[in-house]
Amino acid sequence: MLGVGAAALALVGILGLNAAVDTDEVLTAEAREATPVAPQPLSDEARLDVVGTHLQDVPVPFPRNVEIHDVVGEAQPMTPEEAVEVVDEKLLEWNLTPTGELVNNPCPPHARACVDVDNQLAWLQEDGVITHGPVANTTGKPGHETPRGEFTVLRKVRDEVSYVYNLEPMPFSVYFTELGVAFHEGSLEDQSYGCIHLSNEDAVHFFDVLQPSDIVVVV
Template sequence: MSFQHPAHTAPRNGDQRRFQRRVVGLLGSIIAVFSLAAAPQAAAQPLVPGSSDLFANAREAAWNTRVNVHRQVDATMNPIAAQGIKSAVDNVINVIFPGLIEQKNAAIRAEQQRIAEEAAREAERLRRSNFDYGSCPKHARACIDLAKQRTWLQKDGVVQGGAVPMSSGAPGWETPKGTHRVLRKVRHEVSYIFDNAPMPYSIYFTTTGVAFHEGDVNLWSHGCIHLNHQDAVTFWNNLHIGDVVYVY
């Protein structure tokens, strides 16, 4: 005894004929709309008042009919047959209204992109509104939270990119608290006090040689702020001479 999955069962003859009549009717509607829209152009007559509206309405009607045909064949036919019908409809539309389908699809993609970007902005707004700024003042460009071993950049009091991990000075070499300013930047720096240890992307903010720089965030420093590589690059690119650095 053989068994055929319902999803692949061919429609009964009566159902198939009724569906074919619906598709033929829809295609007939398309052709009728196209004929009305194309008639002024075929006759090479100047557009009369209202004819541009007629053409625009015909385009919309063609697009709506196309959408309905696609939906119906996707819902009632197997994928191969459905694709054949959809391609036929699209070919007709592309002949009469060149670029219509791509224009509509582009508009749909743009709207989807707009919605996604709006959702992302709202999510970022909520994330920033819930951010723990501690005692860092709004005018500071960089903030350093020694207790939580985190640091971040901000602009006009709004965090940029979120807090990133860091390590600060070890006991006896504590990073000085308070308000400081960026004094100088040295891209390929080394520590002349500690055996020429590399200090890439150094951003000095005290007169005693304390700086942000790339380093192991799992190890205490001699007062500097160690940052992971990408964070060090980000701070280097965004902090400038005179910017306020607040340590608390």
């Protein structure tokens, strides 16, 4: 049987051991909290969802929207931040900021409407300030390239059809060359025979804003 002194020493030892264990547990928990958790790579489906959300307000024309998804989809596993970074780098190559604005405006200030054939973008401006767009468009296919240069709006026809190409509908046509090149509503996935295809909403807006004698620049 332990004496009072020995019992007291034993109790102190036990308490000290428990305190040490508790301290170790606290330190371990604090270390876990302080250790940054590595971002988890996205699944293929999740990374494409991130791209779609990031691009929902950016006018990326076909087939570049497909190209972006291919680049992200075929890359090594990546985090959401890495996926967005890849997308933003591609946008800059196409003269677009991550928010869908032009990095550089290649059109002169006196132009009222502008088309960037290489990047498949179109916009309206006034005194060099963009008032609508840039928006996605499609231009002429090989052999029917959209002419580049400075032109003047000649006429507008709301319910137009092509008398050369099987009476194909050309709603909201705004003609700016004597050869029949116009802005009009059309497919954003199929190239044209020289015209500038726009979405319905954008074709209506271009039709309403542009007037005969306005300057159109195609670069």
